[in-house]
Amino acid sequence: GRFWDVDEGQIEIGGVPIQTLTGDALSCQVAMVLQETFLFDDTIANNLKIGKLNATQEEIENAASKALIHETIMQFPDGYATRVGEHGVRLSGGEQQRLTIARAILRDAPIIVLDEATAFVDPENEQLLQQALTQLVSGKTVLMIAHRLSTIAGADSILVINQGRIVERGRHRELLDQGGLYAELWADFNAADAMALGAKL
Numbered sequence: 001g002r003f004w005d006v007d008e009g010q011i012e013i014g015g016v017p018i019q020t021l022t023g024d025a026l027s028c029q030v031a032m033v034l035q036e037t038f039l040f041d042d043t044i045a046n047n048l049k050i051g052k053l054n055a056t057q058e059e060i061e062n063a064a065s066k067a068l069i070h071e072t073i074m075q076f077p078d079g080y081a082t083r084v085g086e087h088g089v090r091l092s093g094g095e096q097q098r099l100t101i102a103r104a105i106l107r108d109a110p111i112i113v114l115d116e117a118t119a120f121v122d123p124e125n126e127q128l129l130q131q132a133l134t135q136l137v138s139g140k141t142v143l144m145i146a147h148r149l150s151t152i153a154g155a156d157s158i159l160v161i162n163q164g165r166i167v168e169r170g171r172h173r174e175l176l177d178q179g180g181l182y183a184e185l186w187a188d189f190n191a192a193d194a195m196a197l198g199a200k201l
Helices: 023-029 044-049 057-066 070-075 093-107 123-137 172-178 181-200
Strands: 030-033 111-115 141-145 158-162 165-170
Touching: 023 030, 030 093, 030 123, 044 057, 044 093, 057 070, 057 093, 057 123, 093 123, 111 123, 158 172, 158 181, 165 172, 165 181, 172 181
Parallel strands: 030 111, 111 141
Antiparallel strands: 158 165
């Protein structure tokens, strides 16, 4: 995303260093869904069009449907013309996040960056979000940053970072078998999950 540039080495897309790309060229290659949503005090349609300025209404509704937010939008009196309020205040956290996923689907970039995309979502919305993310990442190169380990268990490659350094690398099962930091974190994650489930019961 070039919020910061690397101190060493080089990041390339298709063999081209990203520092040489214009902002517009980079944004065509990379779509981001961040922990905190960015919505403007405008209509739902215009917030989605940030992903693709010349999008048709059909394209907008198709992206919203894939993000599992279309039916919710259609329940509002003004539908896609509904204003979301400053920072999307008129929408729930899950609805805001599914709108940003729809926006990323509309952009259709080959690279997706998911930065703690489900961090602030309640359990009821998490399943919808996971389904929406599945639509978003299909056929893409995906970089996923997450503390909620269930989110990344199916990844092709997991990098475990401790104090700014990669300390383990592998698939979920491989990392569990190594019995290192990832295995400890997974055990803690499952213990916390079981405690939360017990509290609900």
